[in-house]
Amino acid sequence: MPVVLRGEGDHEPDLVDAARGSSARGCHPPARGRRDVTDAALLSLLVPAVGGQGGGVLLDWIVDAALIDGYPVHGTSIPGVAQRTGSTTYYVELSGERNPAADDTPIFSLYPVPGALDVLLAPEFLEVGRSIELGFPSPGRTTIIASTHRLYSIHEKIVTGRGIFPIEKLHAAARAFSKRLIAFDALALAREHGTEANAVLLGALAGSGVLPLRGDAYREAIQAKGVQVEANLRGFEAGLAVAAGSAAGPGEGSRGVGTPLATDPSPGPAADPAAVTRPDVERTAAGFPEGLRAIVREALGRLIDYQDRAYAEKYLGRLRPFVEGGDLELARLVARHLAVWMTYEDAVRVAQLKTRASRFERIRRDKGVGAGAIVVTDYLKPDLDEIYGVLPHRLVAPFARWAERRWPHGRPTLGQHVKTTTVSGFFRVWMLTWLRPLRPVSYRAREEHARMDRWLAAVARCATWDTALACEVARAAQLVKGYGDVRRRMTAHFDRLLEAVLGAAEREAAAGGRFEASRSLASRYRTLVLQGPDSEAAAAALAAETASQP
Template sequence: MKITYKPTEPIKIALLAVGGDGGGVLTGWITKLAEDNGYWAQYTYIAGVAQRTGATVYYIELFPLKKLQKDGKLTTPILSQMPAPQDVDILMATELMEAGRSIQRGFVSKKTTMIFSTNRNLAIREKENAGDGIADGEKIFEMTDKYAKKSLFGNLKLIATKNGSIISSSLFGALAASNTLPFKKEDYIKVIQSGGKGIKQSVNSFNEAYQYVTDFIAQPKPYNADLQPAQFEKIPYSSESEKLNEIIFDIKKTIPKEVQDIAWYGANHLIDFQSLKYAKDYLEKVKDFIKVDSPEKGYKLSQQVARYLATGMAYDDLIFVADEKTRKSRQKEVYQQVGAKDDEIVNTLDYLHPGFEEVTGFLPVKLGKRLAKSEKWRNRYNKYLDKDRRMHSTRFFNFIMLYTMGGLRGWRLKTLRHHEEMENINSWIERMKQVVTINYNLAVELANSYRLKKGYGDTYERGHSKFAMINKYAIENSNIPNIDENISHIISYALQNHNTAETKKLIEELG
C-alpha cells in the first residue's frame, strides 16, 4: 500500500552516503524519476568528512506539479535545503553506521521509513582499537525499532557487488520495493536505462534488491551482523603444492587436533608474510609449547599461543606496508570501492608517515641500535624528515619504489625490528612456560595479552607498553589468588581504553 502525503507537504527524502557509493547518482535518479512523473524536484547536498572516505548528506524534496497549478499558472514552491529534525519521510543510508548517525542527528521519527544497507566501512577508531573495536550493530537496530516508523534493511552492497554495480542501484531497487513513493517499478527502470554506463549491471542489481525487499516486507528478517568474528578454515587433507603438503602432513602428525586448524591458518599467514621456512619455524615453536600443555585442558593454552604467535611473527614494518600497497588484491579492492571498470585508470593517493623507530627498525641490528639511541640523529630526523607524505602510489616511479621495498623479505630477518620482535616473542613464551605449572589459567591470559600488540608507530608503542606492564604485573604476582582474573580484567580494560596511563593506573589500584 502506497503512503499518502498531505497535499500541502512535499515528500522529504534524506540520503546519507559514504564516498564512492554513488550518492550523487542515486540522487539524480530520484530527481529524474520525480520530474518524469509530474513532480517538482529539488535536491541539495552537504559533503562531510567521516572517518572513512567522507560521508555526504543528500536532501531531496518532491512536490506534485498539479498542486502548483493555479489559474493556469505554475507557482514556484519554496522548499527546504536541509532536512529538519523529526521531519523526514524516507531516510536512506548506504552503510549501517550512517543509519545510526541519521538517528543521532534527529532526522528519524515515527513518520520515517528507513531503508539502509547493513554492510560496514570501518571507522578509524574501530580499526585502531587494539582488540575487536567493531561497533555493536545490534544497538542501531534497537534505535530503528524505537524511533522509525518502519525499517527495511539488508546487505545491499553485497547485492550490488554480485551484479558488478555499486550500491546506488540496489538502494534504488529497495526504494522502489518499499512503496514509499507514488511511482511504478517500470518508472524506476526507465530512469536507469535513460543513460550512463553499466546499465545492464545496474538494472540487474536493482531487480535483485527489489525482490529482496519485497520478500523482506512479506516476511521480515532479523538483523544478522555482516561482520562476524573470523573463523579458521579447517586444515585440508592435501594441497596441489608439494611444499604445502609437507606442512599439512607435519601438522596432522605432530600437533593435536584441537590446535591443527589454528596452526594451519598461522602457517599460511606466515608463508604469505615471509617464507615457507619462516612458517616451519613457527610450527616448531608451537610444537615445543605443546609439550608443556595439558591434554585434560583441551590444549586451550596451545590454541591461544598458536593464534597470537602467528600474529606476533607477522608484525607490521615498512616492508609489510609497501607490500600491501602494491598487491593486486588491494588494486581490486580500490576499483570496487570507486566503482571503476578493469580497463579504467584509477590514481591512488597514499598517506605515508614513517617515524624514527620505523626507519631505524629497517636498518641492520647494530647500526639500528646505535642510531635509535642517538638523540642527535633523532632530532635531525624530526627536524628534516618527520613529515606527512602523500604519494601517488600508482605512478611508475613511486610504484616501483614501493614494489621493490615490499619484496625485501630476505632483508627483513636481518633488521633491528625483526631482532626486537623475536626477543619479545621468546621472552613472552618463557614467561608462559614459567607460570603454566603454577597457574594454567594465568598462562592462558598471558597468551591473550599479545592481542595488545598491533600495527606500528604510535599505535604499536601504546600496545607494546600495555603488554609489557601487564606481563610484568602477572609475573610479579603469579602466586596471589585470582591473579588470572585480574589479568583478564586488565587486558579487557586496556583493549577498550586508548590511554596507556589509564591501564597503568588500574594496575596500581589492583596492587
C-alpha cells in the same frame, strides 16, 4: 510572521502564529483570507549520506521522477561534517496528489521531523543507527531501505583495539524502528552490475512501492540526468528486483529482506595461497588437535610466505609445549597471537606485499579497469627505527642506542610518495625484499623475538599457577601492534602489563590466593589500552596502584 510546525497526529504542517495572546493582538491584526497550509497528504523521505556516496544525485533522481509523474515535490540538503564524522541529509517531501490546482499547491517543510518519516533511504548501514538516535524513523510508519555494507567512522577507526560497532545490533535496531525493513548489500550488488550503490537503492525505493511513482518515471529521471545512463539503469533494475521480491512484505519486527548481513570477521593473515596448500603444511597441521588445525595450517602458510620453512619450524617449537600442556584454549590463544607476532610487518614485509602481482590484479579488479593502465601511488613514512631495523643487529645496535637517547619521544621520519606502477618506483620498493635473508639477524628481529620469549615464559609460568590467568597473559599480545611511535607506545604498555601482572600473581601465590586480582588486572589493563589513547593514562595508573599494594 507565521511559523510552520508539524502536527502531532500526522506530518502535515500546521500554521501557528509566532505571537499570540491579548498583548500581541493589538500590535498584530489578524491575517485576512488565510487558508490552511495544505490539506493534501505529504510523504517524507530522508537520505542520510556522506561525501562520495552519491546522495545528491539520488535526491535529484527522486525529485525529477516525481515531477515527471506530475507530483508536487520539494527536495533540500543540509550539509554535514565531511568524511564519516557527520552526514549530509537529503530530505524530500512529496504530495500524495498528482497535478493539484494552483490554489492547492502544498507548502513543504525544509527539515525532517522526528517520528514523522515515511521512508529512510540509507546508503550505508551506520546511517540507520544515526537516524534512529535522532528519532526520525518510527515502527508504526517508516519503511527503512538500507545497504548493509559498512564504511567505518572516525570513532571506530581511532580505537586501538576492535572498535567496530556490531552490525547485529544495528540490524536489531533497524527491525525495531521500522514498519518494514529492506536491508541488503547494495554496494556488492552495484559492483556485480558495474554501477554505483545509489542507483541500486533508487531501484529498491521504486520496488518498495512506498512512493506513488511509476517505475518508468525513475528510469526517465536517470536518462534525463545523462550521467552513466546504461550503468545506472542496470543498477536500478537490480535494486528493483531485490525490493520487488519483498512484495509480500516482512512486517514489523521481521528480519528484513535482501542479501544476508555480513558477519564482519577480523581479516585473516595475508599469506600466499600456494604456501597454505603445500602438502607438508597439511601433514604438519594434521598432527595437532582438531581445534588447532585450522590455526596452525594458516599460521604455517603465513610464516613460510613471510620467511621460510625453518622459521615456521621455530614457531612450532614454541607452540608445542602449550599443546602438550593439555589446555586447548590456552594453546589456541598462543598459536594465534604467536603467528601474528612472528610475522610483524617490517620494511621488508611491506615491500613484499606492495610489489606482489596479485595486489595490482586486485586493484584492477576492484576498480573495473581490466587491462587498462593504472597508476598506484604508495604513501610511505618510515621512521628511523624502521629504516635501521632491517639491518644486522651488530652493525646498528650502537646507533640504535644513540638514537634512543637523542630522540626519546619520537624518531625522525622519511615521508615519500612512490608510484609503484612505474619501473623506477617498483624497483625502489622491490629492492627492499632482497634484505629478506638478513631478517633473522636484523636489529628488529632480535628486539621482537626477545619480547616474544619473555611473553611465552610469562604465559608458561602463569599456567603453573592458574590457567585462566595464563589465558589473560596470552591475550596481552594483542597490545603489540602498530608502526613507529604507536608500536613503541604499545610495547611499553605490554611490558608494563607483564611486569604488573607477574608481580601481582607472585604476591597472590605467596599468600595462597586464587589469582582473582591478577586476572582482573590483566583483563582491565588490556581493555583500557585497547579503548584508545584517552584510556592509556588510566591503564598506567591502574598498574601503578597495583604495584604499590603490599
